[in-house]
Amino acid sequence: MTGTTALLVVALIIAAGLYLAVNAKVANAGRALLTLEAQRDELERENSELMTYFAQITSPDRLLERAVSMGFRPASPGEIDYFAVPGLQPDPEFMAPQPPFSQEGHRSGLSPAFTETLGEWLARVIGGAR
Amino acid sequence: MTPEPQARRRVQLVMGVFSLVSLGLLIQLIRVQFGPYAPVFAALDRGGRGLTEEVRPARGLIFDRDGVLLAGNATRYYLEVELRQLDGNEEIVAGVVSALLGVPADDVVAQLTARDKFVGALRIRLTRPDEEGGRWPITVDPTAAGVISAFLADPEAPDLAGLALVPLSQRVYPAGSLAGHVLGFVNQEGRGYFGVEGFYDDWLTGRAVTVQRSIIPPEAGLNQEPPAGVNLVLTIDADIQQMVEGVLQRTIEWSEAAGGQIIVMDPSNGEILALAAWPTLDPNAYGPWLGDQSEEEPVINPAVGGQYEPGSTFKVLVMAAALDAGVVLPDDVFVDTGEIEVGGHTIRNWDGEAWGPQTMVGCLEHSLNVCLAFVASQRLGAETLYDYLARFGVGRLTGVDLAGEVPGQLRTPTHPEWTESDLGTNAFGQGVSVTPIQLLAAVSAIANGGDMVQPHVVRQVVSSEGAYWPSPTTLGRPISARTSQTLTDMLIESLEDEALLIDLAGYRFAGKTGTAQIPSDYGYDPNLTVASFIGWGPMPGPRFLVLVRIDRPRISPWGSVVAAPAFQDVAERLVVLMGIPPDSERIALVGRE
Numbered sequence: 001m002t003g004t005t006a007l008l009v010v011a012l013i014i015a016a017g018l019y020l021a022v023n024a025k026v027a028n029a030g031r032a033l034l035t036l037e038a039q040r041d042e043l044e045r046e047n048s049e050l051m052t053y054f055a056q057i058t059s060p061d062r063l064l065e066r067a068v069s070m071g072f073r074p075a076s077p078g079e080i081d082y083f084a085v086p087g088l089q090p091d092p093e094f095m096a097p098q099p100p101f102s103q104e105g106h107r108s109g110l111s112p113a114f115t116e117t118l119g120e121w122l123a124r125v126i127g128g129a130r
Numbered sequence: 131m132t133p134e135p136q137a138r139r140r141v142q143l144v145m146g147v148f149s150l151v152s153l154g155l156l157i158q159l160i161r162v163q164f165g166p167y168a169p170v171f172a173a174l175d176r177g178g179r180g181l182t183e184e185v186r187p188a189r190g191l192i193f194d195r196d197g198v199l200l201a202g203n204a205t206r207y208y209l210e211v212e213l214r215q216l217d218g219n220e221e222i223v224a225g226v227v228s229a230l231l232g233v234p235a236d237d238v239v240a241q242l243t244a245r246d247k248f249v250g251a252l253r254i255r256l257t258r259p260d261e262e263g264g265r266w267p268i269t270v271d272p273t274a275a276g277v278i279s280a281f282l283a284d285p286e287a288p289d290l291a292g293l294a295l296v297p298l299s300q301r302v303y304p305a306g307s308l309a310g311h312v313l314g315f316v317n318q319e320g321r322g323y324f325g326v327e328g329f330y331d332d333w334l335t336g337r338a339v340t341v342q343r344s345i346i347p348p349e350a351g352l353n354q355e356p357p358a359g360v361n362l363v364l365t366i367d368a369d370i371q372q373m374v375e376g377v378l379q380r381t382i383e384w385s386e387a388a389g390g391q392i393i394v395m396d397p398s399n400g401e402i403l404a405l406a407a408w409p410t411l412d413p414n415a416y417g418p419w420l421g422d423q424s425e426e427e428p429v430i431n432p433a434v435g436g437q438y439e440p441g442s443t444f445k446v447l448v449m450a451a452a453l454d455a456g457v458v459l460p461d462d463v464f465v466d467t468g469e470i471e472v473g474g475h476t477i478r479n480w481d482g483e484a485w486g487p488q489t490m491v492g493c494l495e496h497s498l499n500v501c502l503a504f505v506a507s508q509r510l511g512a513e514t515l516y517d518y519l520a521r522f523g524v525g526r527l528t529g530v531d532l533a534g535e536v537p538g539q540l541r542t543p544t545h546p547e548w549t550e551s552d553l554g555t556n557a558f559g560q561g562v563s564v565t566p567i568q569l570l571a572a573v574s575a576i577a578n579g580g581d582m583v584q585p586h587v588v589r590q591v592v593s594s595e596g597a598y599w600p601s602p603t604t605l606g607r608p609i610s611a612r613t614s615q616t617l618t619d620m621l622i623e624s625l626e627d628e629a630l631l632i633d634l635a636g637y638r639f640a641g642k643t644g645t646a647q648i649p650s651d652y653g654y655d656p657n658l659t660v661a662s663f664i665g666w667g668p669m670p671g672p673r674f675l676v677l678v679r680i681d682r683p684r685i686s687p688w689g690s691v692v693a694a695p696a697f698q699d700v701a702e703r704l705v706v707l708m709g710i711p712p713d714s715e716r717i718a719l720v721g722r723e
Binding site: 055 | 349350702706
């Protein structure tokens with residue numbers, strides 16, 4: 001009797017331990033996901049800021065101002081010589097970057113095998129039995 | 131059998147440990163339920179276990195044709211305060227906000243302590259007073275936000291408990307007012323107004339989605355990303371735009387004019403390379419434009435929404451109609467007596483003089499109202515003239531992809547107020563209203579071998595599904611290629627005869643000046659005019675079509691004095707920026723190829 005009770009307790013402890021381990025993994029994965037999402041959002045914001053800053057410091061007005069301060073001036077038509085360069089390919093046309101793909105949501109980043117609760121499993125089994 | 135004392139002590143120790151852990155959990159539960167953070171969790175609970183929020187995608191970017199970013203997004207932050215988390219640190223929060231942002235500390239303290247104003251409110255957004263007595267939300271840039279975040283994370287830093295940063299996406303225009311009228315602007319609610327921002331607002335905005343954000347790690351999942359707005363590449367060339375804006379500003383200042391526009395378009399496909407308007411619009415500071423909004427003076431892009439009587443630039447359309455209908459030839463001679471009566475209305479020349487025998491080229495060169503009224507009334511007739519003007523799209527929208535376009539006004543014989551005298555005045559651009567973009571589209575038929583192209587400013591649309599290149603649209607073929615060539619030759623000849631007007635060595639241009647009186651409720655203003663010039667070149671194979679319109683110049687009323695030099699300046703720079711060699715070198719280069 002004592003041996004059986006001890007076996008049951010050990011089995012329960014093992015089951016509880018497994019359950020806790022799985023839940024801890026899920027919680028860790030969820031936390032990592034939240035952190036990564038926050039990092040992604042922050043990086044996107046930084047990227048946007050840098051793109052705007054780059055555009056500001058290379059805007060035509062700023063470049064003209066710098067060129068003039070360095071002693072340059074716009075060329076007049078008579079100061080330009082034209083010549084043909086055989087085989088020269090024109091620069092490729094600018095192509096705007098593609099916006100991010102629309103992404104359908106998922107309830108969780110983990111398989112239901114990890115997230116299904118005992119109650120949900122029972123409901124599924126009972127529902128399936130019907 | 132009684133347990134041994136040692137075993138009993140072990141059981142008591144284990145029970146003691148369990149009791150302590152249970153007590154700790156109980157205290158934590160009570161703290162969460164009733165402590166300072168309780169309102170935060172309660173707010174989360176009211177909205178479900180996660181946060182339901184509307185997520186808007188980043189607004190699409192706008193580039194010029196070479197990839198210069200014209201409209202982008204930046205992040206600013208609202209300052210919000212969780213009132214129940216304040217622990218007597220109101221003055222510290224106010225002091226930091228004041229030191230960082232220059233907001234009066236007293237004002238911030240007043241917002242934090244005036245609880246009666248926010249009965250039931252758990253969270254408030256800090257505001258600052260403006261000059262007109264209103265209040266605007268305080269926003270901070272990423273640098274200031276970084277300082278606040280560092281303070282919040284540092285236990286040794288000033289106690290900012292309760293202060294929170296809420297990100298806000300804001301539209302920014304890195305090049306300032308460059309191409310402001312083309313771009314339009316986006317207001318604080320994220321809605322686009324005028325220009326490209328207004329016309330493509332739905333496309334640029336994307337689609338907001340509502341998501342349930344769980345903050346409980348096991349329930350965290352990948353949320354649906356909202357469909358992003360498209361990125362646009364404009365036909366605008368930032369370098370040409372900058373140059374054109376400079377020429378316009380100098381012309382306005384020199385001529386002491388009230389305003390003006392210069393538009394540069396590729397006549398072969400309708401791509402607008404530059405569109406400048408004065409007064410300028412800085413989309414980063416659009417407030418004054420909204421402030422001026424009224425029924426009498428709505429905010430408009432004058433290039434597409436500012437209709438005016440075109441004056442003599444309209445004569446090229448009348449002459450095109452006459453040549454195409456075969457009722458006149460370039461060498462036909464008209465004897466100008468200085469006046470002509472049409473529908474009981476006497477029409478005189480701009481100088482009131484009689485110019486004697488003139489060919490049709492001379493009529494255009496000297497811009498003779500009497501001659502054109504004769505051509506319209508006695509050669510073309512009302513039915514034919516208005517049929518041609520309809521083909522040129524006068525009185526109709528061009529469909530340019532800029533918000534705020536108006537169709538102009540043209541009274542035809544079917545209009546109840548039309549009289550025969552309109553036939554005579556319309557012939558020299560009076561009694562008819564067009565927009566600059568409309569006149570440009572109509573004249574593109576003459577510059578483009580008879581095909582009238584639709585002006586447009588977007589050349590590439592890039593969505594998450596791929597890129598789309600809108601193809602040029604032809605609005606019609608109002609005249610034949612032969613008429614187009616004949617009239618262009620006539621206009622080249624008339625400009626060459628007036629060598630002082632446009633003179634650029636090695637290049638030939640076709641064009642026409644215009645000087646239009648301004649109608650008012652009491653007739654035409656005797657002093658104020660709209661001075662204009664429309665021209666294209668270099669010939670043959672014109673690469674650009676330019677319209678210059680200067681409103682109410684004070685230095686001189688004439689298009690030949692005010693607008694033609696601006697065209698000359700623009701053309702001189704365009705041939706350099708677009709890499710167009712002079713005629714002789716162009717022919718030699720083609721020959722070598």
